Amino acid sequence: MFLSIGDLAARTGVKVPTIRYYESRGLLEAPLRSAGNQRRYGRAELERLGFIRHARDLGFSLEAIAALIELQDHPDRACTSATRIAQGQLGAVREKIRRLRALEAELARIAEGCTGDGAARDCYVLASLADHELCARDHSIEARSSTQRS
Amino acid sequence: MFLSIGDLAARTGVKVPTIRYYESRGLLEAPLRSAGNQRRYGRAELERLGFIRHARDLGFSLEAIAALIELQDHPDRACTSATRIAQGQLGAVREKIRRLRALEAELARIAEGCTGDGAARDCYVLASLADHELCARDHSIEARSSTQRS
DNA sequence: GTAGTCTCTCTAGTCACTAGAGGTTCAAGG
DNA sequence: CCTTGAACCTCTAGTGACTAGAGAGACTAC
Numbered sequence A, B: 001m002f003l004s005i006g007d008l009a010a011r012t013g014v015k016v017p018t019i020r021y022y023e024s025r026g027l028l029e030a031p032l033r034s035a036g037n038q039r040r041y042g043r044a045e046l047e048r049l050g051f052i053r054h055a056r057d058l059g060f061s062l063e064a065i066a067a068l069i070e071l072q073d074h075p076d077r078a079c080t081s082a083t084r085i086a087q088g089q090l091g092a093v094r095e096k097i098r099r100l101r102a103l104e105a106e107l108a109r110i111a112e113g114c115t116g117d118g119a120a121r122d123c124y125v126l127a128s129l130a131d132h133e134l135c136a137r138d139h140s141i142e143a144r145s146s147t148q149r150s
Numbered sequence C: 001g002t003a004g005t006c007t008c009t010c011t012a013g014t015c016a017c018t019a020g021a022g023g024t025t026c027a028a029g030g
Numbered sequence D: 001c002c003t004t005g006a007a008c009c010t011c012t013a014g015t016g017a018c019t020a021g022a023g024a025g026a027c028t029a030c
Helices: A005-012 A016-024 A043-057 A062-072 A080-112 A124-130 B005-012 B016-024 B043-057 B062-072 B080-112 B124-130
Strands: A143-148 B143-148
Touching: A005 A016, A005 A043, A016 A043, A043 A062, A043 B124, A062 A080, A062 B124, A080 A124, A080 B080, A080 B124, A124 B043, A124 B062, A124 B080, B005 B016, B005 B043, B016 B043, B043 B062, B062 B080, B080 B124
Parallel strands: none
Antiparallel strands: A143 B143
């Protein structure tokens, strides 16, 4: 089992530059190299990259993943911190949902208040954004846009 | 009414460097300057910054906000694009909520499957992340972490 | 006049990649 | 054995929306 970086990418669904990026960030160890200096991976790296991919899909930061990997490499330690990290992530996700729901309500009100066939001077969307008083509730300091995988 | 950048920041809740950043991005016009080259703002800028702040709170990108401002400056145009932008944002928010809910379910299952008092080798959190087969549903390509205001 | 706060510009850092330049290596076909 | 073309290498820079800090100048209250 000697995989090139492209093989590894194909098997895990992680793009080639991203694998190199993970290596530079210390999430993957520097692998063996071929005679011509190309990376060669084995089963261990395949599994580790799968772990990282899975954790990223669940929204864990690379920092949190590094901590989880550290723990994985020391099976004798207590798993308290893994649980704490997962619960922290769960809390963060729930908080995001809460904020996005408030946003959704306000945006729906604003977007549906405008038929789109008038002039900009009478636009309810623009008026709502210009005047916070028009809002049904206080949604200041709500969620901001997020980065997402395609 | 001649506000310094600090006064403007205090009145709108937008931080001073962020105001300068908005100016550099073209969302705010370059204001008048004092004899000593310091920015001086009036009511128009206060309102515009309030508009931007409000739209950012609702998750609009700076690009979308620029388009909305452009429309605001031309009250004779049709407000079709404002409605489209708002509805696009609403759709994006709804999609994020949908993804985050799938994530929440999976994270809750993982986090609550572990008491946190065992050793890392038996940790359900780590096992779940290592093996996608353990997942209750397919949540690959879900939401990634988002940027949010404090 | 002076102390202390505010403001100026500029650069660099954040996160998690992504894109591109310019060059080298590998594997398959002839 | 040789060629071709895909895959690989390193390095730098760009994304969005800021945030932090340096070093210098301006303003305000006493």
